[in-house]
Amino acid sequence: xxxxxKSVSVKDVARLxxxxxxxxxRTVHDSPSVRPETKERVRAAMRELGYRPNFAGRSLRxxxxxxxxxxxxxxxxxxxxxxxxxxxxxADKHGYAITLTKVDGHPYTLESASSRMSALPxxxxxxxMNRMPADFGSFEPLPGxxxxxxTMLEHPLCSTVDNDQxxxxxxxxxxxxxxxxxxxxxxxxxxxxxxxMQREEGWRETLRAHGIExxxxxxxxxxxxxxxxxxQVLADDPTCTAIYASNDxxxxxxxxxxxxxxxxxxEDVSVVGVDDSLGDIVPDRHLTTVRFDNKRVGMWAVDxxxxxxxxxxxxxxxxIPGVLVEGDTVRDxx
Amino acid sequence: xxxxxKSVSVKDVARLxxxxxxxxxRTVHDSPSVRPETKERVRAAMRELGYRPNFAGRSLRxxxxxxxxxxxxxxxxxxxxxxxxxxxxxADKHGYAITLTKVDGHPYTLESASSRMSALPxxxxxxxMNRMPADFGSFEPLPGxxxxxxTMLEHPLCSTVDNDQxxxxxxxxxxxxxxxxxxxxxxxxxxxxxxxMQREEGWRETLRAHGIExxxxxxxxxxxxxxxxxxQVLADDPTCTAIYASNDxxxxxxxxxxxxxxxxxxEDVSVVGVDDSLGDIVPDRHLTTVRFDNKRVGMWAVDxxxxxxxxxxxxxxxxIPGVLVEGDTVRDxx
DNA sequence: TTGCGCAATGGCAACGTTAACATTTGGGCG
DNA sequence: CGCCCAAATGTTAACGTTGCCATTGCGCAA
Numbered sequence: 166x167x168x169x170x171k172s173v174s175v176k177d178v179a180r181l182x183x184x185x186x187x188x189x190x191r192t193v194h195d196s197p198s199v200r201p202e203t204k205e206r207v208r209a210a211m212r213e214l215g216y217r218p219n220f221a222g223r224s225l226r227x228x229x230x231x232x233x234x235x236x237x238x239x240x241x242x243x244x245x246x247x248x249x250x251x252x253x254x255x256a257d258k259h260g261y262a263i264t265l266t267k268v269d270g271h272p273y274t275l276e277s278a279s280s281r282m283s284a285l286p287x288x289x290x291x292x293x294m295n296r297m298p299a300d301f302g303s304f305e306p307l308p309g310x311x312x313x314x315x316t317m318l319e320h321p322l323c324s325t326v327d328n329d330q331x332x333x334x335x336x337x338x339x340x341x342x343x344x345x346x347x348x349x350x351x352x353x354x355x356x357x358x359x360x361x362m363q364r365e366e367g368w369r370e371t372l373r374a375h376g377i378e379x380x381x382x383x384x385x386x387x388x389x390x391x392x393x394x395x396x397q398v399l400a401d402d403p404t405c406t407a408i409y410a411s412n413d414x415x416x417x418x419x420x421x422x423x424x425x426x427x428x429x430x431x432e433d434v435s436v437v438g439v440d441d442s443l444g445d446i447v448p449d450r451h452l453t454t455v456r457f458d459n460k461r462v463g464m465w466a467v468d469x470x471x472x473x474x475x476x477x478x479x480x481x482x483x484x485i486p487g488v489l490v491e492g493d494t495v496r497d498x499x
Numbered sequence: 500x501x502x503x504x505k506s507v508s509v510k511d512v513a514r515l516x517x518x519x520x521x522x523x524x525r526t527v528h529d530s531p532s533v534r535p536e537t538k539e540r541v542r543a544a545m546r547e548l549g550y551r552p553n554f555a556g557r558s559l560r561x562x563x564x565x566x567x568x569x570x571x572x573x574x575x576x577x578x579x580x581x582x583x584x585x586x587x588x589x590a591d592k593h594g595y596a597i598t599l600t601k602v603d604g605h606p607y608t609l610e611s612a613s614s615r616m617s618a619l620p621x622x623x624x625x626x627x628m629n630r631m632p633a634d635f636g637s638f639e640p641l642p643g644x645x646x647x648x649x650t651m652l653e654h655p656l657c658s659t660v661d662n663d664q665x666x667x668x669x670x671x672x673x674x675x676x677x678x679x680x681x682x683x684x685x686x687x688x689x690x691x692x693x694x695x696m697q698r699e700e701g702w703r704e705t706l707r708a709h710g711i712e713x714x715x716x717x718x719x720x721x722x723x724x725x726x727x728x729x730x731q732v733l734a735d736d737p738t739c740t741a742i743y744a745s746n747d748x749x750x751x752x753x754x755x756x757x758x759x760x761x762x763x764x765x766e767d768v769s770v771v772g773v774d775d776s777l778g779d780i781v782p783d784r785h786l787t788t789v790r791f792d793n794k795r796v797g798m799w800a801v802d803x804x805x806x807x808x809x810x811x812x813x814x815x816x817x818x819i820p821g822v823l824v825e826g827d828t829v830r831d832x833x
Numbered sequence: 834t835t836g837c838g839c840a841a842t843g844g845c846a847a848c849g850t851t852a853a854c855a856t857t858t859g860g861g862c863g
Numbered sequence: 864c865g866c867c868c869a870a871a872t873g874t875t876a877a878c879g880t881t882g883c884c885a886t887t888g889c890g891c892a893a
Contacts, residue, residue, distance in 0.1 A: 172562070172643065174849055185873045190851055198871065215642070220620040221558035222849030225878050228506070230555070230620075232598070240584040249583075250574040253601035262619050263599040264566070267587035285596050286554040286564075286620050308549070309506065389780050417780055425783065446723050446751055446780055449759065508879055519843045524881055532841060556879030559848050 173216045182210035193218060224286060233470050234264045234287035236278035238295060243412070243442050244328075244459040245293070248315070251463020252291070259471035275304040275314075283307055289470030291315060296357050311473060313466045317363050319482045326465045328457040329484035330360050334367025336489050337409050337437050337455060342375060345498030346407040346435065351382040352395045352419060354411040361411050364439065368409060380404065385411065389418030396422020399434070406434055406498070413438035413454055417447070420494065431496035441490060451492030461485050507550045516544035527552060558620060567804050568598045568621035570612035572629055577746070577776050578662075578793040579627070582649070585797020586625070593805035609638040609648075617641055623804030625649060630691050645807060647800045651697050653816045660799045662791040663818035664694050668701025670823050671743050671771050671789060676709060679832030680741040680769065685716040686729045686753060688745040695745050698773065702743060714738065719745065723752030730756020733768070740768055740832070747772035747788055751781065754828065765830035775824060785826030795819050 175189045182189065184207060191199045192207040199207075210216075224230050235252055237245070249263075256263045264287055271277040275298045282290045289311035297318075298304070306312035306323055314320055317327045341349045351368045354361035365382070372379045383398055385391035392415030399405045400423050410416035416438030420430045428434050441456035465483050509523040516523065518541060525533045526541040533541075544550075558564050569586055571579070583597075590597045598621055605611040609632045616624045623645035631652075632638070640646035640657055648654055651661045675683050685702045688695035699716070706713045717732055719725035726749030733739045734757050744750035750772030754764045762768050775790035799817055 172849090175851090176849080186849090187851075187874080188872060191872090194851090200871065203871080217617045217641075219559070219849050220618065221555050221564070222878090223851085224620075225553075225555035225559050225848090225880090226850045226852085228878075232620075237587075240587055241580055246575055246580050249599070250601075253571075253574055253599055257601050257604075265583065265587055265597040265599050267584075267591050269588075270591075283551045284554065286558075286566075307551075389778065393783065414778065414780060421781065421783060443777065443780065444723065444748065446748060446777065447755065449727065449755060506879090509881090510879080520879090521844080521881075522842060525842085528881090534841065537841080553879050556848090557881085559850090559878090560880045560882085562848075 172219065173214045174219065174222075175216075177214055178207065178210045178216050181214060182207045220286075230286040230288050231260060231471075232262045232264050232287045233467050234266060234282045234285055234290040236266050236268050236282060236290060236292045238268050238273060238278075238293070240267060242295060243440055244457060247459035248293070248463035251460035251465075252467050253463075254460065255464040255467035256471065259467070261467070261471045263467070272299070274298045274300045276300050279304070279307055279310075279312070283310070289313070289473075291466045291470070294318075294359065297359060311470045313469050315462060315466060316359060317484065318359070320480075322480065324469050324481045324483075326462055326469070326483040326485070328360070328459065328462060329486045330363035331367040331370075332484070333439060333455045333457075333487045334364050334409070335371045336487070337439075338368055338371040340489055341407040341409070341435065341437065341495065342377075344407075344435070344495060348372065348377050348380055348404065348407070350380050350399055350402070350405045350408045352385045352392060352408060352410040352415050353382050354385055354387055354415075364411055385415045387412055387414060389414045389421075391415060392418025393422040393425075395419055396424075397426055399423070400426035400428045407495070408434060408436045410436065410438050413440045413443045413452060416452055416454065416494075417443065420452075431494050435495040437495060439487075450494065453492040453495045454490055455487040456490050457487040458485055506553065507548045508553065508556075509550075511548055512541065512544045512550050515548060516541045554620075564620040564622050565594060565805075566596045566598050566621045567801050568600060568616045568619055568624040570600050570602050570616060570624060570626045572602050572607060572612075572627070574601060576629060577774055578791060581793035582627070582797035585794035585799075586801050587797075588794065589798040589801035590805060593801070595801070595805045597801070606633070608632045608634045610634050613638070613641055613644075613646070617644070623647070623807075625800045625804070628652075628693065631693060645804045647803050649796060649800060650693060651818065652693070654814075656814065658803050658815045658817075660796055660803070660817040660819070662694070662793065662796060663820045664697035665701040665704075666818070667773060667789045667791075667821045668698045668743070669705045670821070671773075672702055672705040674823055675741040675743070675769065675771065675829065676711075678741075678769070678829060682706065682711050682714055682738065682741070684714050684733055684736070684739045684742045686719045686726060686742065686744040686749050687716050688719055688721055688749075698745055719749045721746055721748060723748045723755075725749060726752025727756040727759075729753055730758075731760055733757070734760035734762045741829070742768060742770045744770065744772050747774045747777045747786060750786055750788065750828075751777065754786075765828050769829040771829060773821075784828065787826040787829045788824055789821040790824050791821040792819055 175186045178189045179186045192204050252263050268278045278292045291313045294316040312323045314323050314325045338349050353365050369379045383395040396419035410419050416436050420436050423434050438452050438454040441454045509520045512523045513520045526538050586597050602612045612626045625647045628650040646657045648657050648659045672683050687699050703713045717729040730753035744753050750770050754770050772786050772788040775788045
């Protein structure tokens with residue numbers, strides 16, 4: 166019916182309703198100082214013309230976009246979907262939107278992400294760090310642009326939030342030692358992964374805190390295949406009764422590798438993974454693993470920006486612990 | 500050094516560089532009608548003040564946002580991450596950004612997604628449909644807002660793009676029949692899933708095209724657990740030599756269910772999945788499955804919007820076929 | 834020398850919205 | 864009956880950018 170040519174502005178609505186533009190604006194914002202019958206007349210005009218407030222005009226006037234930018238160096242990655250769920254949920258709660266930007270192909274620096282964002286309609290930004298950016302130490306966030314980094318590393322000028330990888334390893338090692346294992350073997354991941362290195366460090370330090378010298382680790386590459394190979398290697402090590410794999414895929418692979426060498430899980434060797442990413446893919450067996458709350462990580466980041474509103478809230482660092490989920494791949498030796 | 504209070508505008512740069520605002524604007528757009536030395540002076544001023552063009556002012560003037568909105572009813576879902584990778588990649592290519600919006604909690608209608616988007620700074624929108632929206636038939640996209648639906652269903656007013664689920668089932672069934680199997684059993688998914696129902700329809704029709712009456716299907720719920728149960732049921736069916744599961748998790752579960760009843764895969768029964776979502780989680784065995792190119796789906800959607808620019812390009816429907824990846828879970832009976 | 838054309842730059846207005854201030858109207862009260 | 868206050872509505876200006884047109888300055892041809 167009401168065919169729209171260009172775009173309908175407050176002016177058009179005002180003309181049709183026979184009021185001033187200001188009254189239209191007040192009606193849009195449901196101001197109490199407009200008579201109900203006037204409001205209704207204005208609303209009718211808006212409906213008839215199909216009026217939609219123009220975002221650009223509004224932001225220009227307000228100096229705010231009600232949008233949080235998310236910069237990712239690579240989109241695909243464990244937990245990113247859950248994090249996005251968190252971003253979107255928190256944004257929704259505050260009436261914000263999320264603007265997603267891929268910073269792939271550009272240099273792996275915070276500056277690169279920041280300058281990309283600066284041209285976009287965002288009030289604050291979140292950067293998901295998978296690796297160590299070259300300028301982590303020297304980076305300064307854009308003035309007026311609240312910046313949150315998703316990483317365990319603390320930054321002096323930006324708030325940070327992440328899963329507590331260190332605590333994760335601590336929980337796993339304590340758990341296994343508590344079940345009577347004398348030591349815990351470790352299947353690591355490629356060295357460029359920040360979170361992986363933190364898991365490794367947590368494993369090492371927790372063992373040392375118990376006066377146990379960490380055994381030689383087996384380096385994996387996140388794939389089940391590498392876990393399989395690691396399992397075969399560790400099957401020949403008589404001191405190995407408990408294995409902590411850096412992710413679930415390697416843990417599953419490791420189990421098969423152990424079995425291929427005649428070891429039973431958990432009777433002979435216990436295995437623990439991290440991520441709870443695969444669900445119960447092996448239906449009659451549940452992997453003992455650590456479940457992270459990536460959604461909460463995402464929500465925290467956006468809450469920090471959208472919740473701050475005017476007041477420039479200070480720099481905060483948040484670590485969100487995972488939960489060890491007991492399955493049936495660990496044997497109690499006590 | 501150059502501490503910025505509020506925000507730096509062309510006016511500030513113009514004053515510092517001793518030129519007009521217009522010349523600043525021309526410099527930003529690298530117009531040939533500005534003397535190189537003037538340009539350099541302006542650029543120096545921009546650097547000194549830390550000038551960033553204001554998005555709102557620019558969009559207001561231009562009437563364009565260079566942004567594509569993506570509406571999702573639920574973020575978590577197989578393939579969404581790859582699709583987002585596609586959105587972001589295509590947006591990057593065109594100099595666009597992606598604005599992500601969760602429409603969860605609101606009614607499952609296209610109208611709801613559309614009205615949510617209309618208040619955001621976007622030039623076009625993509626809606627990811629998992630289920631059937633109540634208003635699919637009656638929906639009209641917002642005037643001036645190019646709308647692309649991610650679904651196999653064709654819409655008269657909106658372009659659509661999706662994986663070709665029908666073709667996927669066709670490929671799988673043809674492949675299995677080609678290997679000498681007399682029929683193909685099917686593990687389905689919950690009825691509310693659009694893509695799942697299309698896979699089911701494709702299975703049924705392809706069998707019928709060969710004059711084979713489709714056997715009774717076993718209904719699953721996407722989980723490995725349900726696949727396990729289905730495998731146990733089908734293990735007792737002597738006519739069952741080939742099973743097509745609606746996703747990989749059920750396929751893996753099914754294999755374990757069959758094995759728990761003494762059937763070997765692929766010697767006794769062949770199993771094929773869909774999605775290629777789990778990687779080679781079982782290291783010494785590769786599931787035969789169908790790999791979809793969700794990234795391409797995402798890119799197509801954003802290309803359609805960002806590539807159109809001014810010209811209102813017509814409604815198009817695109818189906819992107821998956822690729823059957825041969826593993827070692829199918830036996831050739833010939 | 835004068836006039837013309839081109840290159841470089843400046844002035845102005847408008848995009849749509851809304852805060853701040855101005856104005857009108859109606860009603861209560863001295 | 865007149866005054867004042869409050870409620871309701873209108874007017875103006877500004878947010879930052881850029882298209883359009885005007886202006887300036889310069890070299891070259893007449």
